[in-house]
Amino acid sequence: MNLFEQFALGLQSLWFTLRECGRPRLWAPFLVPFVVQCAGIGLLALTAHPLLSWLLAPIVVRLAGPDALHYPGLFVHLPGLALTADLLVVSTLGALASGAATRLFASVFEGRSPSLREAWSETARRAWPLLVAQLPVTLLLVGIGFALDAFGQARVSSITRAMLPAVQMVLGTLVQALFAYVPALVMLGRLGPLLAWRRVPAMWGRGLLPALVIFVVALLVLLPMQLLARQSGAVVARGLPELTMALTALLFASSMVASWLVSGAATLVWMSALSGHVRETR
Amino acid sequence: MKASRVLVVLAAGVLAAGCGDEQLWQRWQAERSLEEARRAADRVLVQPTIARDADWDRADRLFAQVTERWPVSRWVSVPGKYGADIARVSGVAAVSRARLAALRGNDERTLLAWRAAVREVAPLPRLSAEAAQGELRLLERTGRFEEQLDVLRRLGEDIPLRDPAAGWLTDVLQAPLRWARELRARGRAEEGEPVLRRAVALVRAALEGERAPGPAPLLDALSEYAAARGDFTGSMAALRARLAGARDNDERRAVALTLATRALDLGQADSALACARWAESLGGRTVGRAQLRRAEAWEQLGQPDSALDAYSEVTDRPRDPENLASIARFQRGLLFERLGRWEAARAEWRTLQAMNPAGELSFLSMQKIVQHHLDRGEVELAQYEARRAIADLEQLLTMNADPNVQRQARLVRAEMLAGTGASRQAVEAFLDLWDRFPGDSVAEAAGLRAARMARFQPGLGVRADSLLERLATRAVSTEIRRAAAADRTPGR
Numbered sequence: 001m002n003l004f005e006q007f008a009l010g011l012q013s014l015w016f017t018l019r020e021c022g023r024p025r026l027w028a029p030f031l032v033p034f035v036v037q038c039a040g041i042g043l044l045a046l047t048a049h050p051l052l053s054w055l056l057a058p059i060v061v062r063l064a065g066p067d068a069l070h071y072p073g074l075f076v077h078l079p080g081l082a083l084t085a086d087l088l089v090v091s092t093l094g095a096l097a098s099g100a101a102t103r104l105f106a107s108v109f110e111g112r113s114p115s116l117r118e119a120w121s122e123t124a125r126r127a128w129p130l131l132v133a134q135l136p137v138t139l140l141l142v143g144i145g146f147a148l149d150a151f152g153q154a155r156v157s158s159i160t161r162a163m164l165p166a167v168q169m170v171l172g173t174l175v176q177a178l179f180a181y182v183p184a185l186v187m188l189g190r191l192g193p194l195l196a197w198r199r200v201p202a203m204w205g206r207g208l209l210p211a212l213v214i215f216v217v218a219l220l221v222l223l224p225m226q227l228l229a230r231q232s233g234a235v236v237a238r239g240l241p242e243l244t245m246a247l248t249a250l251l252f253a254s255s256m257v258a259s260w261l262v263s264g265a266a267t268l269v270w271m272s273a274l275s276g277h278v279r280e281t282r
Numbered sequence: 283m284k285a286s287r288v289l290v291v292l293a294a295g296v297l298a299a300g301c302g303d304e305q306l307w308q309r310w311q312a313e314r315s316l317e318e319a320r321r322a323a324d325r326v327l328v329q330p331t332i333a334r335d336a337d338w339d340r341a342d343r344l345f346a347q348v349t350e351r352w353p354v355s356r357w358v359s360v361p362g363k364y365g366a367d368i369a370r371v372s373g374v375a376a377v378s379r380a381r382l383a384a385l386r387g388n389d390e391r392t393l394l395a396w397r398a399a400v401r402e403v404a405p406l407p408r409l410s411a412e413a414a415q416g417e418l419r420l421l422e423r424t425g426r427f428e429e430q431l432d433v434l435r436r437l438g439e440d441i442p443l444r445d446p447a448a449g450w451l452t453d454v455l456q457a458p459l460r461w462a463r464e465l466r467a468r469g470r471a472e473e474g475e476p477v478l479r480r481a482v483a484l485v486r487a488a489l490e491g492e493r494a495p496g497p498a499p500l501l502d503a504l505s506e507y508a509a510a511r512g513d514f515t516g517s518m519a520a521l522r523a524r525l526a527g528a529r530d531n532d533e534r535r536a537v538a539l540t541l542a543t544r545a546l547d548l549g550q551a552d553s554a555l556a557c558a559r560w561a562e563s564l565g566g567r568t569v570g571r572a573q574l575r576r577a578e579a580w581e582q583l584g585q586p587d588s589a590l591d592a593y594s595e596v597t598d599r600p601r602d603p604e605n606l607a608s609i610a611r612f613q614r615g616l617l618f619e620r621l622g623r624w625e626a627a628r629a630e631w632r633t634l635q636a637m638n639p640a641g642e643l644s645f646l647s648m649q650k651i652v653q654h655h656l657d658r659g660e661v662e663l664a665q666y667e668a669r670r671a672i673a674d675l676e677q678l679l680t681m682n683a684d685p686n687v688q689r690q691a692r693l694v695r696a697e698m699l700a701g702t703g704a705s706r707q708a709v710e711a712f713l714d715l716w717d718r719f720p721g722d723s724v725a726e727a728a729g730l731r732a733a734r735m736a737r738f739q740p741g742l743g744v745r746a747d748s749l750l751e752r753l754a755t756r757a758v759s760t761e762i763r764r765a766a767a768a769d770r771t772p773g774r
Contacts, residue, residue, distance in 0.1 A: 048310035050302030057306065069306065071313035114421045 001206050001273060009269060010213030017105070025114050026264070029100035029123075030256045033093040037252040040085050044078060072123030072241035079229040082248045089140040092131065094259070095183075099123045099130040101263040102183045109268055122187065123138050129186050133193035137179045144171050173215045176262075178204070180211035183263065184270035206273050214265040218258035225254040305364040313353045319344035319375060323382050330385060338386055345382065348375035349402055358405040370447075373409040376402040380416055391738040395418060398434075408445035411437065411453040423685060427464070427722040428758045438481065439770055443488055443500075447610040455485070459506055462463035468723040469761060475511065479736050482507045495523040498533065507538065535564035535572075541576040551582035570596055570606040577613070586621055590614060602658035605641070608634055612643040619654065627654075639678055640687045645694045648674070652701060661702075668702040689719055693728060700735065709736050714748075723759035734769060 001009070020026055047056040048069060060068045063084055064077035103119040123130065145168060152164050181203045185196040229251045232244045322341035326333040349372050357369035376399040383395035388412035396417035414437040421430045438457035444450050458481035462474030485504050489496045501524040508516035521541050528534045542557035558579060563571035577592030598612035611634040618627035631647035638644055648671040655664035675695045679688060696711035709732045716729035730753055736746035753766035 023762050048306045050304050050307050053302040057303070069310075071310050072317055239317075239324060241317070 001067050003209060004045050004279050005075045006206065006209040007213060009273060010210030010265070011267035013210065013265040013272070014214060014217055014261065016109070016268055017261055020105075020108055020264060021260075023108065023114070025116050026108065027256075027260060028116055029097040029104065029119070030260050030263075033089050033097050034252055034256045036089050036093055037082070037086060039247050041078070041248050041252075044081050044085070045074070045245055047074060063210050069085070070234045075241035075244040076233050078244045079232050079248045079251065082252075086252070087138060091135060095134040096123055096127060098183045098259065099126060099187045099264050100132070101260065102187045102267050105264045105267040106184075106188055107273060111269055126190075127185055129191075129193050129196070130183065133182050133186050134179070135245075137176060137182070138196070140175045141172055144168060144175070165221060169219065171213070175218055177208060177211040177215045180214065180262070180266045181207055181270050181274060184267055184274075188267070188270065188275065203274055207269055210269045210273075211266065214262055214269070218262050221258045221261065222251075222254050225251040232243065286621070293520050303363070305360070305362045305368070308352070309364040309368050309371065312348060312368050313702060315344070315348045315351070316371050316375050316378075319348060320378065321530065323378065326382075327385060339383070341382055342379060345375045345379035348372055348641055349379070354402055354405055360580065366446075370406060371407070373403040373406045377409055377413050377416070380413065384416065389420065393417065393492050394418055404440075404738050406445070407442045407451055407454070408448040410441045411445075414441070415453055427719070427724065429721075431461065434464060435477075438477065443484065450497055452499055453498055455503040456506075457509055459503075462510055468759060469727070470759075478507050478511050482511075493527065495527045498524060498527060501527070502540075505544070509544060509547065514544050518544045518548070523677075531564050532566065535561045535566050538564065539568050539571055539575065542572070542579070544577050546575065546582065551579045555579040555583070567603075569598055570602065570604065574606060574613075575611060577610070581613075581617060585763055589617060593617075605638060606640045608643050611637075612647055615647065615650070616716045619650075637673065639674070640682050640691075642690065645690050648694060649697065652698060665702045668698040672698055685719075689715065689722070689724065692718070693724065696728060696731075700731075705735055706739055706742075708732075709739065709742065721758045723757075725764060726753065726762040727758050729753055729757075729771075730766055730769075733766065737769075 037224055043052060043056065044060070046052055047060050048071075057069060060074070060077075064081055067073040068077045068081070087165060100119045100123040103122055104116070107114040107119075148164050148168050152161050179200060182200065185191045185199055186193070186202075189196070189199070191199065202246040225247075229244075229247050232247065235241070235243050235247065290494050319341060322344050326337045326341050336383060352368050352372040354369045354372045355375070357365050357372060359365070360368075379398040380392065382664055383392040386392070394706070396413060399413040400410065403413055415432055418430055418433050418437070421427070421433060421435045427725040434457050437454060438461055441451070441454045443454055458477050462471075462477050465471060465474040465477070482504065488502070489500050492500070494500065501520050505517045505520035505524065508514070508520060518541060521537055521544065525534065525537045525541070528537055538557050538561035542561060545551070545554035545557060554575060558572045558575035559771065562569055562576070573596045577589045578593060579595070580586070580589035593610040593614040595609045596608055597614075599607070611630045615627040615630035615634070618624070618630060628651055634641075634647050635644045652664050652668045652671065655661070655667060672695055675691045675698075678691050679695075682688070682691075692711065692715040696708050696715060699705075699708035699711050711733070712728040712732035716725045716732065719725035729749060733746045733749035733753065736742040736749065739746075747770065750766045750770045754763055754770060757763045757766060
């Protein structure tokens, strides 16, 4: 496949995935982490309550400083705190949800009726490989965040510092695109984590450009809410602190939409152009 | 088996939940309630003129709820990490409530609100000082100058010099000075001396617990107290200690400038000149003041030409946010008068009146012009200048509603009339001042002056007696009451 064909494949897989957006079952796996994320926002907003403060207050102070224990200071830090807590959700429930969604999308694209029960039971069987195989992506994303933070705190120009979020976004997108087919390799290719990682570079020849197209489109879905969530300080200053909870929930909702899109499109690319290649090289 | 495990985990969770900090939750709720009240107040303040009474009342009620639910007096003494924070939040609500009342525009209610705030936040030094300042501003604006003295006394005597969170409180340190100054303005300077003596003792006691040379606000206050008592040597000693602890050029230039002022007060013109030049060389916003001190030092040294040059440097400055040009012009006028250059002196003062008509120095310069002619027996010229000044004052009175300006302008107008022999009109002018500012000792002094003048006016004797009777029995100022009682006609 030449580059144009790969590009077209990425766009077409997105289009075919979008056409399936009316099927509630395809959304079901992602609702689980979303509900947990929303519950997390609620719990963070109640950090000061005696039922939670013994556990959450020290963590919140550690992550965001003593101001985060004050009203409305907590709401300025809420999106950041929620995103930090989300790393745990994404690396566990998120990984499992993407596995189940891959199975469901595969059924749909094969022309069969998707069975939620089957998808979940298969995900449960392959839970450990799924979790372990997707762990490097989370670790790499966290590592990039820490490295760029450390770089930003060093003596760099203000222009460089202003560009760091954009750099983080580009690097994050690239890393996710590199590992885009891991859920498909585990769930559809039935590979263990080690074998899946070994196959990942082999995917890049035909699959990296479609994956990049998919992730750039997903980023476009996510970006407006990410930019809005960064304005939590302004929202609080305008006297609407609790609105940052809704903003954070919307950010997670857009993240759910992006994950759904990526899962469906990556599954379709894998089924169209990569599954045979895996079988050949097995 | 599984169910029992779940129960154990739940029990552990409930036990752990008891470890949560109840005070943290109370602080959170207090802060949230305060924020809600602030939002309600902000909504009103966006368009205060069209806000409904219900909106004002709601904001007021929300602030009141914070102070009632978390009373400062209770939370300030509660042991724990967050008790003091909760007390502070409640105190902020009390002060905000008074501020809201001030913006609503009803002076009596505002005064009650400030007094309630003062009572409420009494255990919190910084907020106490803030509330007292609010009350002071209102009393000053409404011309209740006598009650101001009581607030200044409370500010200087009842509030600790240091707030645990905010540090040394400048308002509290300045209060004895303001109090003594107000007493002096009312002719009760001897009452100010014990005030300052007590303030010096308090500051010295506070300095004992500090590392030498001591915190800057304390040394500054000590220097000012000593200067206000006429102890310029003590004042300079405090300033030298302050200079030793100065951290940057901003502090150094401020201290150098004050040292120059004290040296002038002590008659050490050479030192004053050196200090003023040093302050100038350090640059910054105090250059204008340093130039003024230099001019004064040249005057003391008997070098009028150098002094005039220095004054010109002040008046020629392109930016003058502190209005130092008025001081320079007034002092240059005085210097011209001493040098016998009367036309130049009058021109300076006229320029000053045109540039800053409501300034205190403008009123003083009007009186200086009239007095100059009276001193030389030039009665007609004095009357001409007085008529001209009175016309200017009448115009000012119609255009400027500031109580301070109104009081000062009416006093000067009455003085002008009295000085130029228009005694009957002067009596009416002094009485008008007293009527407008009842309870103010300056206005009461004007009333006494009116009564004394009326006694020598044909047909006004009875009125004079009734005025003296009123002053002797009802004047707020003890001095005025005593003087009026002594002036009353025996047998009446």
